[in-house]
Amino acid sequence: MEQLSVGEVAARLGVSSSAVRMWGTRYGLVASARSVGGHRRYTPEDVALLQAVHEAVLSGTDPAAAAAAVRGIADVEGAGGGPRRRAGAGGTGLAVPGAGKAARGLARAAARLDEMRAEDAVLAALRDTGTLVAWDDVVRPxxxxxxxxxxxxxxxxxxxxxLSQAVTTALVRHAATLPEPPSERPVLLAGGPQEEHVLPLHAARAALAEDGVPCRLLGPRTPVPALASAARRTRAAAVLVWLSRPDQAAVEGLPELAAAHRRVRVLAGGPGWDGADTGAAAVPRDLAEAVEGLGQAWRRTQPGRRINPTR
Ligand code: B12
Incomplete structure (x- = not known):
């Protein structure tokens, strides 16, 4: 097996030797072998990890997060007893620096592809702390x-x-255990026309259910005219369109949604809306703000109704 010196690794990656040493000390990506003379020697696995961090740096990803993530996976993959094994049986899991015990448990279960454990970890967190806290402290990290x-x-x-599957199932199961809200004037949650990411919508639905707010989740890739039609037919109190990446068709569709009927409130959620002209649509910064805005819009349609939050 070929083992490389610091200089050889630096030449291969096209960076300086000091950068390689700096990543080693800062992110824990050190050479795992030594030469006969006691000098550091990088194995092919070490070089692959450094290469991954280097690419992350080039693509603008946070290098500390990238390093933590590749190290976490390497620990699990090395759990058979290879040189990168750092923890007890099964390794440390997908690394989540600074996260609590519940998040680490979820990361470990996901990295081991243990779907049931991952689902249980999310469900336990949802029941212990409610959706807003579980989402921010356990699921998102x-x-x-x-x-x-x-x-x-x-x-x-x-x-x-x-992980996506386990999180979705846990959020659906959690919402299903809560009292069924009244059905009138629901809130609609939809992914934009090109959008596959819908976990934040499942989180929003669970949090709204905790607040007794009715909602319909239309899921990924919802065409704007279909969402506008659903808003009209249900006389929705509000609609939230989620975008994790920019989508011009969603931006151009906002006026159509606002015109669906007289009293619908439109919210544009997710990083895909950054920098877009959302007109009168509110742009919640996080799950709590989205749930607050949607809940408020629904409550305005319910004069005299007493709301009985479960958390
Ligand atoms: C799970 C996941 C998937 C799953 C989605 C499954 C599902 N059912 O949702 C699958 C595998 C399908 C997937 C597919 C893809 N994905 Co993906 N995915 C993710 C992942 C890991 C989590 C997404 C998520 O739920 N984020 C929600 C939270 C965790 O995001 P957050 O940044 O913390 O949230 C911020 C705000 O959004 C806000 N917020 C948080 N929660 C909420 C909730 C509400 C309601 C509101 C309003 C705000 C809010 O607060 C936070 C602080 O600002 C992200 C990684 C990431 N960092 O998000 C990549 C990520 C979003 N995916 C990415 C990519 C590139 C893709 C693909 C294009 C990959 C591919 N080549 O096919 C496809 C997209 C296909 C498509 N047409 O949409 C990129 C997007 C980069 C970009 N901006 O362009 C990411 C960021 C990964 C990365 N590091 O590069 N993905």
């Missing part, structure tokens, strides 16, 4: 780590898929 790992290495998509 692990999703971000999974996304950073994929961006840095181009691998681990199976972990992201399994």
């Amino acid at each position: 692990v999703l971000i780590a999974a996304g950073a790992h994929w961006a840095a290495t181009g691998t681990g998509i199976e972990i992201e898929h399994l």
Whole structure:
């Protein structure tokens, strides 16, 4: 097996030797072998990890998050006893720096592709703390780590898929245990016309259910005319369109949504709206703000109705 010196790794990656050493000390990506003379030697696995961090730096991803993510995966992949094994049986899981025990448990289960454990971890957090806290403290850190790992290495998509599945099921199960809200003037939640990402919408639905607010989730890739038609037919109190990436068709469709009927409130949620002209549509910054805005719009349609939040 070919092992490289610091200088050889630097030449291969096209960076300085000091950058390689700096990544080593700062992100824990050190050479795992030594030459006979005691000098550091990088194995092919070490070089692959450094390469991943380097690509993350070039693509603008946070290098600390990328390093933590690739190290976490390497720990799990090395759990058979290879040189990168750093933890007890099964490794440390997808690394979520600074996160609490529940997030680490979820990350470990996801990295091991243990769907049931991952689902249970999310469900337990939802029941313990409610959706807003569970989403921010447990679910989001692990999703971000999974996304950073994929961006840095181009691998681990199976972990992201399994994690998405487990999070969706847990949010649906949690919402299903809550009292059914009244059905009139619901809130509609939809992904934009090109959008596959809908986990934030599932989180919003669970949080709204905790507040007793009725809602319909239309899911990914909802064409604007279909959403406008659903808003009209249900006399929706509000609609939220989620975009994780920019989508001109969604921006151009906002007036059509606002015109669906007289009293519909339109919210544009997600990083895909950054910099877009959203006109009169409100732009919530996070789940709490979205749930607050949607809940308020619904409550305005319910004169005299007493709301009985469960959290
Ligand atoms: C899970 C996931 C998937 C799953 C989605 C499954 C599902 N059912 O939703 C699958 C595998 C389908 C997927 C597909 C793709 N994905 Co993806 N995915 C993710 C991942 C890991 C989590 C997404 C998520 O739910 N984020 C929600 C939270 C966790 O995001 P956040 O940034 O913390 O949220 C901020 C705000 O949005 C706000 N906020 C948080 N929650 C909420 C809730 C509400 C209601 C509101 C209003 C605000 C709000 O607060 C935060 C602070 O600003 C992200 C990584 C990431 N960092 O988000 C990538 C990510 C979004 N995906 C990405 C990409 C590139 C893709 C693909 C194009 C990959 C491909 N080549 O096919 C496709 C997209 C296909 C499409 N047409 O949409 C990129 C997007 C980069 C970009 N901006 O262009 C990301 C960021 C990964 C990365 N690091 O590069 N993905």
